[in-house]
Amino acid sequence: MSQTMLKVDGLCMRFGGLLAVDHVALDVKQQEIFAIIGPNGAGKTTVFNCISGFYKPTEGGITLNGQSIAGLPSHAVANHGVVRTFQNVRLFKGMTVLENLLVAQHQQVKRNLLSGLFKTKAYRAAEEEAKANAAHWLDVMGLRAFANREAGNLAYGHQRRLEIARCMITNPKLLMLDEPAAGLNPQEKVELQHLIDQLRKEYGVTVLLIEHDMSLVMGVSERILVMEYGKPIALGVPEAIRNDERVIKAYLGES
Ligand SMILES: Nc1ncnc2c1ncn2[C@@H]1O[C@H](COP(=O)(O)OP(=O)(O)OP(=O)(O)O)[C@@H](O)[C@H]1O
Known part of the structure; x- marks a missing residue:
């Protein structure tokens, strides 16, 4: 079993009266490809912003290889080897x-x-x-x-x-991709999936990904965390997530 690289525990982020992230926990293992999915407004990007130092979490722990990075500014988090892309390039x-x-x-x-x-x-x-x-x-x-x-x-x-x-x-140690397939055509999405796989295999990078494109998520991720209204509702391998009733309900509710 490979070692945990990123550990997020009891993460909360409040904006005024809105608890956008409500006790989220996850652990990403060395060289794992881990995805966070969920309907619009579920709190995925806010989790990313907390990990990458763009927001200071209201509560909770974030460690990278056992070292706390919670609340550090983004440049300090980047110096620890955590880098990210954005929804809008x-x-x-x-x-x-x-x-x-x-x-x-x-x-x-x-x-x-x-x-x-x-x-x-x-x-x-x-x-x-x-x-x-x-x-x-x-x-x-x-x-x-x-x-x-x-x-x-x-x-x-x-x-x-x-x-x-x-x-x-x-x-980097940890590459965080926020909706990397957004705006890509089907051929580019397939190429992106191969690229993510290649980056992990050849450069040993660990990948944390937010994505709405289910074919990409299911094809590339080892484990998936599902969020709804700020809360984690399921965590598991793609096959289990695909068949999870709460997850199906969360997505059906969106359409
Ligand atoms: N800086 C902020 N100030 C106030 N509210 C915010 C802020 N950032 C996010 N929110 C709110 O927090 C909630 C979660 O937003 P977030 O962008 O994290 O969701 P998301 O799951 O990434 O959604 P999407 O898939 O649409 O990108 C939303 O209700 C959003 O309006």
């Missing part, structure tokens, strides 16, 4: 694809002002490494032909891939 749209990948590595490239000014050997080496990494991820994501194109001018599916590349280039 967030890129530097006026920069080129390549520049987006170089900027994503700014933490790794030595930013010491003096070493930058004098272009020390170490600084130049770090710059070269950043460029080589960028080239690698352009290839993995099939974006090499668009390296010098403005990110904002890419087709939507390519923007989504660039967003994932920006995460992966930082060599």
Whole structure:
């Protein structure tokens, strides 16, 4: 049995009178692909925002490899190796694809002002490494032909891939994808499923995913947590979730 990487316990998030997340618990194992699903407004993105440091939870624990990350600001959570994408793609749209990948590595490239000014050997080496990494991820994501194109001018599916590349280039432990299939065509969805699988197999990343596309969720996830009105209502393998009466009811109630 592999080790738990992310553990969320008794997580609550209140907005005024609304308990958007109500005692959510989950544990994601090393190199697992774990999905959170649920009807609109169930609290999925709020859970993501709490884990990634965009919200400070009202209550509850969040640990990464046994270390508490609850309540840390997002940049500190990112420094622990937890990175995420957003429901609406967030890129530097006026920069080129390549520049987006170089900027994503700014933490790794030595930013010491003096070493930058004098272009020390170490600084130049770090710059070269950043460029080589960028080239690698352009290839993995099939974006090499668009390296010098403005990110904002890419087709939507390519923007989504660039967003994932920006995460992966930082060599994360946990990759959090918020509705990565939204806006993709059926062919792109199939490719996305293969990509998620490939990222886990080849780069050892653990994946936490929110997704409405059931074919993708059922095809790629090892375990699924279902939320409704802020509460966890089911947790299990895809086959069990597919046949869970509470889950079926929650989804039927939505349509
Ligand atoms: N910053 C906020 N202030 C007030 N209410 C919020 C805030 N963020 C989320 N909510 C509310 O919390 C509830 C859960 O929202 P959330 O976006 O987490 O749901 P979701 O499951 O991700 O939905 P969807 O699938 O539609 O993206 C909703 O009722 C939403 O209006």
